[in-house]
Structure formats: C-alpha cells, structure tokens
Amino acid sequence: MAGGSREPGRTVTSKVLAILGAFDAAHPQLTLTDVARRSGVPLSTAHRLVAELEEWQALSRDPDGRLRVGLRLWELGQLAPGRLMSQAHPWLQELFVTTGENVHLAVRDGLEVLYVDKVYGRRAVPIVSRTGGRLPMHPTGVGKALLAYEPDWFVKSYLARKLERPTPHTIIEPGRLARELATVRAQGYAFTYEEMTLGSCSAAAPILVDGRAVAAVGIVVSSRRARELPRLVDPLLNTASGIANASPPSSGSGP
Amino acid sequence: MAGGSREPGRTVTSKVLAILGAFDAAHPQLTLTDVARRSGVPLSTAHRLVAELEEWQALSRDPDGRLRVGLRLWELGQLAPGRLMSQAHPWLQELFVTTGENVHLAVRDGLEVLYVDKVYGRRAVPIVSRTGGRLPMHPTGVGKALLAYEPDWFVKSYLARKLERPTPHTIIEPGRLARELATVRAQGYAFTYEEMTLGSCSAAAPILVDGRAVAAVGIVVSSRRARELPRLVDPLLNTASGIANASPPSSGSGP
DNA sequence: GCAATTCTTCCACTCAGTGGAAGTGCACGC
DNA sequence: GCGTGCACTTCCACTGAGTGGAAGAATTGC
Numbered sequence: 001m002a003g004g005s006r007e008p009g010r011t012v013t014s015k016v017l018a019i020l021g022a023f024d025a026a027h028p029q030l031t032l033t034d035v036a037r038r039s040g041v042p043l044s045t046a047h048r049l050v051a052e053l054e055e056w057q058a059l060s061r062d063p064d065g066r067l068r069v070g071l072r073l074w075e076l077g078q079l080a081p082g083r084l085m086s087q088a089h090p091w092l093q094e095l096f097v098t099t100g101e102n103v104h105l106a107v108r109d110g111l112e113v114l115y116v117d118k119v120y121g122r123r124a125v126p127i128v129s130r131t132g133g134r135l136p137m138h139p140t141g142v143g144k145a146l147l148a149y150e151p152d153w154f155v156k157s158y159l160a161r162k163l164e165r166p167t168p169h170t171i172i173e174p175g176r177l178a179r180e181l182a183t184v185r186a187q188g189y190a191f192t193y194e195e196m197t198l199g200s201c202s203a204a205a206p207i208l209v210d211g212r213a214v215a216a217v218g219i220v221v222s223s224r225r226a227r228e229l230p231r232l233v234d235p236l237l238n239t240a241s242g243i244a245n246a247s248p249p250s251s252g253s254g255p
Numbered sequence: 256m257a258g259g260s261r262e263p264g265r266t267v268t269s270k271v272l273a274i275l276g277a278f279d280a281a282h283p284q285l286t287l288t289d290v291a292r293r294s295g296v297p298l299s300t301a302h303r304l305v306a307e308l309e310e311w312q313a314l315s316r317d318p319d320g321r322l323r324v325g326l327r328l329w330e331l332g333q334l335a336p337g338r339l340m341s342q343a344h345p346w347l348q349e350l351f352v353t354t355g356e357n358v359h360l361a362v363r364d365g366l367e368v369l370y371v372d373k374v375y376g377r378r379a380v381p382i383v384s385r386t387g388g389r390l391p392m393h394p395t396g397v398g399k400a401l402l403a404y405e406p407d408w409f410v411k412s413y414l415a416r417k418l419e420r421p422t423p424h425t426i427i428e429p430g431r432l433a434r435e436l437a438t439v440r441a442q443g444y445a446f447t448y449e450e451m452t453l454g455s456c457s458a459a460a461p462i463l464v465d466g467r468a469v470a471a472v473g474i475v476v477s478s479r480r481a482r483e484l485p486r487l488v489d490p491l492l493n494t495a496s497g498i499a500n501a502s503p504p505s506s507g508s509g510p
Numbered sequence: 511g512c513a514a515t516t517c518t519t520c521c522a523c524t525c526a527g528t529g530g531a532a533g534t535g536c537a538c539g540c
Numbered sequence: 541g542c543g544t545g546c547a548c549t550t551c552c553a554c555t556g557a558g559t560g561g562a563a564g565a566a567t568t569g570c
Contacts, residue, residue: 014307069334074387077324078329114326114330
C-alpha cells in the first residue's frame, strides 16, 4: 500500500530546501502542517525531515510549539555577506549619527532589492524595510541606484514586465523610468518621493566597485521633510565611496 | 564496483547539514574538497549536494570560485531570532550613543555564549567578538551574567568540566567562580577584568523575562579605563530592563 | 461529548541516492 | 612540450534509505 506512489524525481535535498523556503518574512513561524502545505512536501515526509532539522537547530520551536528558523541557521547566515557588509556597518552607523536619519544598505537579488543592514533610532520615522526584507527595485531609492548601474539588457528586461505600483506616485512608465535611471547615473544618486510608501521619501547612492554597483546606501525621511534630501546627498556619497574604498583593493584593477 | 560499499545509516539530510556545518567563523570559504573533508561526505556526493545547494543560493561562490554561505541562507537566518533581538537593537544603539562604548547582545547556546548583535563605533577600542561568534561563558561578562541565572544543575555541570583559561586572569576555580556567580546574581550585573582578552574589561547584565535570563547585554572597554565600569552599570541595567519590558507581555505571567 | 484539526507512527515497496573509479581541466616546473 | 599534482566533474550498477498513504494518538474547539 505505502511507498508505491511517490512523486518521482524530487531529491531529498530539494525537499529540505523547500521546507526551509516555506519560512519567509510574512510567515516566520509555521506549524508542521503549514510547512508541508507551503513546501509541497507530504506531511509524513515533512515530519521526518523537520525532526532532523530540529535536531541540528536549523529549525526550533516557539514556546507555543510552532516552528521557526533556528539559531544555527542564523549563525550560518552570519558568514554569508562577506567583507563588504561587515565593513559597511560602521559607515552606516556614522551616517546615522551625523544625519540622525534612518539609513540602510541593500543589494540586488534577482529583480528585487534585499535589505542587508540598517541603522535607525527609536524616535525617528518608522521605517518599512526590515533587515532581510525584499522590495521591488523601481519604487525604492536603493533599487533605482542599483538598477541604474546594471547592464542594458538587464534594465530592458526589468522594464519589459508589468511593474507594480504600490502608490500613485510610483513611476512605472518604461520611458519615464529609463530617463530617471539615466539621471541617476549622471548625478550618481537617486531620490524617491512617496514611490513606495505614502509619507516616505528617500535618497540613495550606489556603492561602486570597479564600475559595478555591488550595493547601495539609502536614507529615508518623512515626506514632510523631503526638502532636506538634497542636504543629505553629500554625506550619503561620502559614505558610499567610503564603503567602496574600504573594501580590499580590487585584485583585477588594471586593464 | 560502484555504489556497493556505501556508508549506511546516514540520511541525506544529515549530509546536507554536515556540508553546511563545514562552514564556520574560522572557515567561511571552502573549496569543494575542503567541504567533503570537513563534513565527512564523500567527494562525489558532496559535489552533487553542493550543486543543489548552490542552485538554491544556500551556497554561492566567491569570485575565485570558493564556496561561501549564500544570500538565501542569510535571509533565512534573519527570521530566526524573533522579537527579542529585533526589539533589542534600538536599545543597544541608544546605549552606544549615550556611553560611546562598544555594546553587544549575547545568548547562551550549549556551553557557550553566542553573540547575536553588537553596536560599535569606528574610533572605539577594537573588539574581539563578532556577530555570530562564540566564546566560553566563564571568561566573558555576558557569559557570567547568563550563567548566574541558569538552574543549579546546569551550573554544576558547567563547573565540573576542565575550564579553558584564555588569560592568567581567567577564573577557573569552581569554588571561586561559584562565589562570583552568586555575587552576579545578588547585584544583577557582572564584571570581567582581562579574563578573556588582555587589555579588555567588560560589564554585562542579564535580560530577565519571567526570572529567566534569555539574553545578556555587555559593554567592553579597554582595561586602562576599567575604573569607568561602575559608571556604566546604570545605563546598562536600564537597557537590560528596557529590552526585557519591550518584549511583549509574557503570556503566562501569573499563576 | 463529538467533530475537526494537527501531529505521530507504521510499513512494504522501490527508485533516488550512492561512492569508487575513471575522466577532464588547469597550473606549475623542469 | 610534457609530465606531475591537485581540484573538480561525470559515470554507472547496485541497494537500502527514503517514501507517503493510511491508521492511530493527541489536542483543540464548540
């Protein structure tokens, strides 16, 4: 009876990864049944695999018994970002102290920006992005800063899709967005005015290493204070170039 | 010839986890051969599993082709620590701003402390611990703060082992250490004087939720400035209780 | 107390996974 | 140019680890 009709061609590894992938920012804690449903792994199989993952502390349980990503996975994750990110943090820190604004660092992942670090104060404007969060590129400052330095074919394919419009201010017309990106490229930084969230504006600058934007620094302020953004450009650019230069001298510097 | 003499009883999952476990703070980037050697997984098997992990961005490759923990794993890890840690960060930030000292947050994992967050300035004393780092409990401030609130049986078994002695100042005599812990418990905070690293002192306070130390906040200063530690106790305790209270009202508060 | 939901265990079948060995590719030295 | 060493990739026939439906246990809700 049992074991006969398995779904073929699915590796154990892919199931393990599907189980881990069931967790995301919107669903940080799940029951076993949730995990099975979201990952597409049969319940009994999920049960066994989850038990192994728990044993290794890749997953652990909340007080109420729900599953969460475990400490060991967090610890592993800390090894990921490499030199750039850990070197960037003090710079972000300093930018926060000198400007008093919420600052963050983001990289591109696929067609989205992934927020990899942020520094913020308790009294400042509440900020939407959280570390590890993802947002589309075109409505965000860091997204525009990164997109502007991607190769043409990439930008083209980005613009070719139907773009989300989180607010009425979001620029989604391909032509207008392309012109915006040209401006960003020309001046070296990007602004947004309520393009992602009503009430928030931002300035962002790419971190350029060998001409490629490996990350971007952003500052978010409430839109009432949008007029202060230009004032923030200088410290922003300083920070961006500081981070870029702090990264170890590029190995392939020459021609 | 092939496939016959496999090592039995090892699940695929355990191999995947062993491969991930091959990465640690001392070995953040590895070649495939390293991974196979460190994880005990045969090279050809490691090759296949690593390829699957790469496809999912659980692992990725450095410019020079060596393997690293990938972005997706970092992203997953961000979901791990739950409310406490993300709520703690602004408090740490503030403690750093008011004191100007290096501050960090640690939790107990097994017999070690795991540093889960830190805030530091560029000009301050260089700090040994890095996020995700592990240290033994008895020579560190946060370690003592955490150990002091563990149940008796745990402390007993901790003291029963032969304790490491990273510096001549490290307290490793069980009796003396037990007395030290009693003091910590009595006064609510811990000091260390060059017990982990020559040249560094620290003060630390536990974050108590329902009488259990769920984490600890620490401040590190250079030992020349050890006399300033007492002055730092008040802000430290404020921070610790602030973090503790900021966590959502405990569900099982009163019997 | 019964129904709904979630979690755990069972087990016979079978194909996904295995790993030693052979092949490929690259870098260096002579 | 050619051999030597090392790291990576592919191959393949065998087999037991993994499978998943279903039944049972535990828990929750009404």
